[in-house]
Each structure stands twice: as structure tokens, then as C-alpha cells.
Amino acid sequence: MKIATWNVNSMKVRLPHVLDWLAVAQPDALCLQETKTEDKGFPYEVLQSAGYQVIHNGQKTYNGVAILARAELANASRDIPGFDDSQKRVIAATVDGVRVVCVYIPNGQEVGSEKYAYKLKWLAALTGWLREEMQRYPRLALLGDFNIAPENRDVHDPQAWLGQILCSEPERDAFRRFLELGMTDAFRLFDQPEKSFSWWDYRMMAFRRNIGLRIDHILLSTELSSYCTACNIDKAPRKRERPSDHAPVIAELTS
């Protein structure tokens, strides 16, 4: 079973890229972030024609998350239960016995800002809910745009980013709390190339110069991580015309 995550930065603009990537990469489940559309504008039919079931939790202009899956999407849930939030950032469902949790974690803008406080509060709420969700579903995968580079090796220039947004210690602490729940960063289960990133700024030819961050992640519960045989970042879609600024991350699980 292949599971993947991709921040597409507008489903409307990126739909052709998503369809092409589904055909090439053949994921069994794909989590999408930043769809930037309401549910009624989401391209359900064309994705179903491509062989995927679809659930979406969207809003106008900002945020928005979806899960596409070849098999049935069972027991779908939206948002963080008990956490008052107008922003559409979470959707979850069970696919082939795996609880797939798709998240678009807030960016935080700047350390010390209101949005940063919201990010930390949001992360705490997610962690609390995940603790329960993992008891309900021991075979759980958390996928998405975390907007956190967990370690210095996930940053092109750790000195320049020291203490900055996406790299600050409170954010990295929050990431470690996911691991303390019993989850493993699938990407780090395997040897990886130096300077592996999942996001590159649109400006300054950042992709060509590999000036990036690894902020998109797949975390696996203990019961799943032992079945993980590969995890990679696919840079091919980032090389296309009008790409998303993020690349997809894909993990393979044996049954």
C-alpha cells in the first residue's frame, strides 16, 4: 500500500498535475493540502473517473484538505473535535484498515505573532486528539504539511533559520510530542540523500539551487512503521511548468 501527501497550493490550478501524478505514482491514498476551494468547487467527478474515492474539507481562498483513495474511505471525520477553529485543516478516514489523518498545520508567519500563538495552540489541540485517535485506531498514519522542519538537517541553511518560523524550538518540541505519542518519521527510517527537502520558495530560483526545507511529513504509529519499506520525496512535479512549491512525499507499506 502506498500512501502520500502533497500540498498542491490550489486544486484548481494543480488538477492536471494531480491527475498525472496519480497515474504515474499510483498511490492507494493521497492527502492534499491547500486546496483553496469550497467543497462545492472540488473536482470530485474527474477524480472519481481516475479511480479514486474523494473526501474534502474546504473553504474559500485559504487552507482546505482532502483525501483521495482507491478503496473505500470509512468513518470520515473533519476538523479537531472540541477545538473551535474556522480554518479547514484536518480530515481523516480509514483506508484498507489504516487510519489516514491528513493535516495542514498552520504556518505561524513569524515567531511571537498572533498566528504563531495560534499555531502552537493548534498543535497542542491536534496532539491531544491524536492521543485518543491512536487508541481507537492503532494502525494510524499522520500525513501532511506540518510547517515544521524537525531538525537542522531538514534546513538548507540552519544558521540563517535558527529560531525562525518553521524551525523554532517550540515548534520542534511540538513535533517531538508527536513522536512521543509513539509515531515515527517514515522518511528517517531509511538512508536519504543529504539536503532532502519537500518545499522550495518560488523566488530566487530556490528549487534550482536546492534552497529548501523538509516540512511535509508522514508519521507512522508503531504498528505501521514496522511494515514501512520505503519513504521518498518525489521532486518530479516540482520541475514542471507552474508547479506547487511543495513536492509530494510517498511511503510504501507492506500488508
Add this chain to the structure above:
DNA sequence: ATGGCTTGAGTGTCAAGA
């Protein structure tokens, strides 16, 4: 040099991303 692109909204030019 706090910019540099891209998107959505909306038709001016700005917020937001990371």
C-alpha cells in the same frame, strides 16, 4: 536589501504563504 513568486479575490492591489 525584509524583496524576490504564486494564488485568490476581483478589476485595485493586497493578504498569505514559508
